[in-house]
Structures are given as C-alpha cells and as structure tokens.
Amino acid sequence: MWVVSATYFALGFFNIVFAWFGVICFLIPLLIAIFGGGKQYCNHYCGRGQLFLKIGNSLGWSKGRLAPRWLSSKYFRHGFLVFFLFFFVQMVWLTVEVAKGIETLHETIHLMWSFDVPWHWAYRTEITPWKAQFAFGLYGIMLTSLIVGVILTIVYRPRTWCVFCPMGNMTQQISKLKAGKK
Ligand code: SF4
Known part of the structure; x- marks a missing residue:
C-alpha cells in the first residue's frame, strides 16, 4: 500500500484535485473501527x-533510536488529537467561507500548521472554488503528517x-468504546 500513498502525494503535487482521495484515508479507518475491525487499517x-x-527499514534511512517516552504518553497523544482536530475544523471552516463567497480561493497549502506555501501550479483543473479549497486544505494536512512522520522515521x-497519529488514536478510542472499556 505504500505505493498508493506515494502516488497520492505525487498526484497532488501536480494536480490538487487528486487530494480529494485523501478523504478515503480519513473515512476507511474510522469505518473499519466502527464496524468492529479494530486497528486493522x-x-x-x-x-x-x-x-x-x-523509508526506515528497506532504504535504511532510520537511525533506529528510541523515541522519547512522552511522545507516547496519554497527554501528548490526546493533546495532539485536539490540536489536529482544531486545524481540521479550521480547514473546513475556510472551505465553508469560500463556498459562501466570504473568502477567495487560497491556492496555497498550509504546511506544518504554520506556513502558507504557494501551490498554484497544481490548480490545473478548474473546479468549484470550495472543492478546490478543500483539496488544498486536505493536501496540506496530509503532507504535513507525511513530513513529520518521515523526519521522525529518520x-x-x-x-x-x-504512536500519536490522530487517526490511529481515534480508531483506538473507537475500538475501546466498542469493547466497553473506559
Ligand atoms: S497510526 Fe496513523 S499513520 Fe500509523 S498506520 Fe495507523 S493510520 Fe497509518
């Protein structure tokens, strides 16, 4: 499946419309967990x-060091999930504002939760502005998690x-709820 992921990022680099496929990465793990599949995703x-x-094992890029323990602490994992959801809601909010005509389309991607990086070359296929805005927003979230994940891998x-991935955390919480644990 790593080829699918690499292809997703490559396609989004050239045409932002493909970023919409990222919705699948959000929905499928949640649906699998909701329907009792636990962390199969x-x-x-x-x-x-x-x-x-x-990258880490086959290419041998990883230093193989133990990560600090606080990264896997409950507080950090849940805190990061809240942080992640805040930016996700902000991205959806901007999409709604573009749909209402309050904001114009931002042909940028928001990287590392801080920087707006120009990405206009990827807007090749004219689509409804809010659909394009959502694609730019989602791609920024996906690319940020990839960059952070690759740095941590190395x-x-x-x-x-x-250990603190928001999707992994959410599926874990759903699985616990389904198993009747608190
Ligand atoms: S924790 Fe996140 S990145 Fe890791 S396998 Fe699960 S969904 Fe993928």
Whole structure:
C-alpha cells in the first residue's frame, strides 16, 4: 500500500484535485473501527505507515533510536488529537467561507500548521472554488503528517509517528468504546 500513498502525494503535487482521495484515508479507518475491525487499517492497509517502514527499514534511512517516552504518553497523544482536530475544523471552516463567497480561493497549502506555501501550479483543473479549497486544505494536512512522520522515521524509528497519529488514536478510542472499556 505504500505505493498508493506515494502516488497520492505525487498526484497532488501536480494536480490538487487528486487530494480529494485523501478523504478515503480519513473515512476507511474510522469505518473499519466502527464496524468492529479494530486497528486493522493500521495493521494492514495504511499506505503512510507502510511508507515509513519502507523509508526506515528497506532504504535504511532510520537511525533506529528510541523515541522519547512522552511522545507516547496519554497527554501528548490526546493533546495532539485536539490540536489536529482544531486545524481540521479550521480547514473546513475556510472551505465553508469560500463556498459562501466570504473568502477567495487560497491556492496555497498550509504546511506544518504554520506556513502558507504557494501551490498554484497544481490548480490545473478548474473546479468549484470550495472543492478546490478543500483539496488544498486536505493536501496540506496530509503532507504535513507525511513530513513529520518521515523526519521522525529518520531521527528515531519507522512509524514513530504512529504512536500519536490522530487517526490511529481515534480508531483506538473507537475500538475501546466498542469493547466497553473506559
Ligand atoms: S497510526 Fe496513523 S499513520 Fe500509523 S498506520 Fe495507523 S493510520 Fe497509518
């Protein structure tokens, strides 16, 4: 599946419309967890997780060091989930504002939760502005998690990102709820 993930980022680099496929990466893990599949998505189907393994193990880029323990602490994982959801809601809010005509389309991607990076070359296919805005926003979120995950893979171990990944955390919480745990 790492090929699918790499292809997604390559396609989004050239044409932002393809960023919409990222919705699948948000919905499928949640649906699998909701319907009782637990963390099967993480264990078998996540292209991003497999990409980290490819980079870290197969290419040998990982230093293989242990990550700091606080990265996997409950406080950091849940705090990061709230932080992530805040930016996700902000992205959806901007999409709504563009749809209402309050804001114009931003042909940029918001990287590392801080920088607006020009990405106008990828807007090749004219689509409804809010659809384009959502694509730019989603691609920024996906690319940011990839960059952070690759850096952590290199500095520590492959899939260090996974210990606090918001999707992994959400599927874990859903699985716990379904199992009747608090
Ligand atoms: S924790 Fe996140 S990045 Fe890691 S395998 Fe699961 S969904 Fe993918």
